[in-house]
Amino acid sequence: MSKTMIIEAVRKTVTVDCTVEEAFRVFTADAESWWPTDSHSIYDEVREIVFEEHEGGEVYEVSRAGEKGHWATVVAWEPPGRLVLAWNILERDPTATELEVRFLADGGGTRVELEHRGWEALAADAAERRDSYDTGWDHVLGKYATRGASA
């Protein structure tokens, strides 16, 4: 029997000095302006990042040569407040992690809350294949437990 592993979601919050609408627009339609494509893209040179603006839409990069590299599928498209993507770190669906981004009015600006979750599916897969419990997990889960306790 495999152990159930809970890997905490990655959670980030950032406050931005602009309207909720503008924050949502820059995050999606203007992703080239901030996504670190130099280091984090499928192809070496990215010409464009496309968010298809509807549920079931695709998020992908287009290389300078015109090749398309799939990133994610849109699970929820609720501008300007919320966006959920099934983020394919790998190409097949079972390994998709989920990215949820919320845009909330905060004073004159916008609070952006990001949650990248669903590591369990990826981890369970790896763990099931192993004969023995990996020490790497002990280390990492211990770290999260500590962080959770101090939060």
Added chain:
Amino acid sequence: MSANGHPLDALGDPTRRQVFELLREGPRSVGELAGQVPVSRPAVSQHLRVLEDAGLVSYRRVGTRHLYELDGAGVAELHAWVDDFWNVALARFKAAAERSNQGGRT
């Protein structure tokens, strides 16, 4: 080759992603993998080394068989890497959104 490659960099290559995905189905030998991807056996070995350096797969001997399999620690590493990634990406996003705001909407 980096001794400590990033998991996502390691998975940036389509053949390596394919190898990684085959290993999701269970441990495989180099020969078995080579039969399922469109590259030579030495090339598969090379790809496996990159995946191993990134902590995504590990290697094990079962009797006379040499098997590669997914490594749970690699997934944890991937998670830590994604955590760092969002720190960087969101700082850039904040700068871009505020720049855009200052310049007015286009």
